[in-house]
Amino acid sequence: MSFLDRLKNEILIADGAMGTLLYSYGTDSCFEELNVSHPNDILKIHEAYIAAGSDIIQTNTYAANYLKLQRYGLEESVKEINSAAVKIAKQAAENKAYILGTMGGNRGVNPKAISIDEIKRSFREQLYCLLLEGVDGILLETFYDLDEIETVLAIARKETNLPIIAQVSIHEPGIMQNQMPINEAFERLEALGADIVGLNCRLGPHHMIKSLEEAQIPKKAFLSAFPNASLPTYTDGKFHYEGDADYFKKSAQAFREQGVRLLGGCCGTTPDLIHSFAEELKGTKPVTEKTVRIQRVSSIPIEHSPIERNNTPLQTIASVRPSVIVELDPPRKLNTTRFFEGARALKEAGIDAITLADNSLASPRIENSALAYLTKTQVGLRPLVHITCRDRNMIGLQSHLMGLHTLGLNDVLAITGDPARVGDFPGASSVYDVSSFELIQMIKQFNEGLSISGKDLGQKGDFSIAAAFNPNVRSVEKAVQRLEKKIKYGADYFITQPVYSEEKLIEVHEATKHLDTPIYIGLMPLTSSKNAEFLHNEVPGIKISDSIRNTMAALQDDPIQSAREGIAITKSLIDAASELFNGIYLITPFLRYELTVELAQYANENSSVLGRKQNV
Ligand SMILES: Cc1cc2nc3c(=O)[nH]c(=O)nc-3n(C[C@H](O)[C@H](O)[C@H](O)COP(=O)(O)OP(=O)(O)OC[C@H]3O[C@@H](n4cnc5c(N)ncnc54)[C@H](O)[C@@H]3O)c2cc1C
Ligand code: MET
Ligand SMILES: [Zn+2]
DSSP states (O other), X not given: OOHHHHHXXXXXXXXXXXXXXXXXXXXXXXXXXXXXXXXXXXXXXXXHHHXXXXXXXXXXXXXXXXXXXXXXXXXXXXXXXHHHHHHHHHHHHTTSSEEEEEEEOOOOXXXXXXXXXXXXXXXXXXXXXXXXXXXXXXXXXXXXXXXXXXXXXXXXXXXXXXXXXXXXXXXXXXXXXXXXXXXXXXXXXXXXXXXXXXXXXXXXXXXXXXXXXTSOOOSSSEEEEEOOSSOEEEETTEEEEOOOHHHHHHHHHHHHHTTEEEXXXXXTOOHHHHHHHHHHHTTOOOOOOOXXXXXXXXXXXOBOOSSOOOSOOHHHHHHHSOEEEEEOOOXXXXXXXXXXXXXXXXXXXXXXXXXXXXXXXXXXOSOHHHHHHHIXXXXXXXXXXXXXXXXXXXXXXXXXXXXXXXXXXXXXXXXXXXXXXXXXXXXXXOOOSSOHHHHHHHHHHXXXXXXXXXXXXXXXXXXXXXXXXXXXXXXXXXXXXXXXXXHHXXXXXXXXXXXXXXXXXXXXXXXXXXXXXXXXXXXXXXXXXXXXXXXXXXXXTOOOOHHHHHHHHHTTTOHHHHHHHHHHHHHHHHHHHHHHOSEEEEEOGGGOHHHHHHHHHHHHHHHHHTTOOOOO
């Protein structure tokens, strides 16, 4: 009899964790590869679950698809690993248990990180391997993204008549990542042909039962639940789950009352915990009726930000008139006097904004949003905050954006960030949870009132997003391709690395003139020959022409003359740049704001002489 037939009249017990069990034994590499290299270890785990009372076991194939195996260079081994997994499960089951071919979700917190086409390809390959080897059913588990599970479920339903279990995972009780109540998600999965729908992973029994209280017993499909053992803790460099056999025993009845017919375990569960489920429920009659807890009202409409922008976004300004912005970096020490003197002087010079680097060259500086807020409120000058992907993980980035929104700091530059090893704390980690493209996308999504994982933020952001453009590369064409990609991801305008020759200015103009997106062209006055040599030879992305380096070298580092020469070179570059670009981005070296004040005044006078200044 198929296990679906048995589920009509009795509750069945599935197995528990494979991955976390292997991890707790000390395996810290690819769990699925063990099917090939250590089949006996996997066999023993299956046997332990069957001995504990599992009617159904899962193949050790949760991540055995090429998208996940490629992390270990095993993308060519999909067939070998899946076939081995089914063989081991069959050896353990010996007709005492049914075998599910397990297939895990790939999309994590950022659903857009992997395309649906890629997911389809990877899913099909693994599915064929499992079907070919012969399983009793397919288990789709740990899908946070509804689009992903709907896509793969439709494929699986087309390819096989075997029972299919479709399980989603949720962060918040009762609600999918896209804010859909799980009841609705279950209905959709049932409509797509899932024989069993349910929840697995992430939540322990308490929150999973609470979630199921909001779900009806499906009309045709059966309900399943595979809770985690508990929330994880991180101790001595390892993740660890609690998990109490008595607590699991008590929870078993509550799962039954919610209409669950197939009960198993996910991360952190062990044969002991599964034994508790089995002792309590194995073979008992399922409930067919229950009272569903009132569904929460589906989400409140997302409001517009109450903190109104009282200025015109820089991309609008730079698309209609000349505009000067100046980078004035937060100090490396705690004294802020010079910084604010500089900000005030630059305001007097009539610039549109100052930009504040985010620990540039990977060395700590006063946190830029603190100074940005004070610049806005005390100096009355628009601050533009740089945000790198280096120092904050996704949680930190999201919370940083929420903070900037709350402070009304709406102008940001989304960049990768120089790697930690170039800076003062070389041992620090460079986070890079997201790329600059994904950061741009994350901020764009924030403007829709959604977090990167799709959660409703209650309000829409109002960020105007600058992105970086580095024209100082061998192939400007390639750099322009990155720029176009950044536009696709949502960049509103660009700010470039400093440019040191007229030829480069013309090259950049030629390469980008097909685009409507405004560009602020970077110019930084040199202060000495040593400064020029350092920038040219050691700062990633900066190249200075030979003629400028020779001119600076001839001044033998005389500080006054060198600074004058630096100013003169920059002024002639401003002349050339103003003919080609509306946006000028001046970079203040070493908080020497006198230099950028003089240059900003020059650029502004220049543009009014040219008669192009309009009021925006
Ligand atoms: C205006 C501006 C402001 C900056 N502010 C800061 C700051 O506040 N803090 C800080 O730490 N850093 C800052 N940087 C430095 C910047 O983060 C580094 O230059 C970084 O390596 C590139 O960032 P990105 O966002 O331009 O890169 P991305 O375009 O995201 O590029 C990321 C990676 O791809 C590589 N790459 C880029 N273009 C090409 C190409 N054409 N061919 C091959 N590979 C390529 C890059 O080397 C880099 O490793 C700033 C740069 C600019 C232009
Ligand atoms: C990460 S959730 C899925 C886990 C999988 N069933 C295992 O136990 O390895
Ligand atoms: Zn899990």
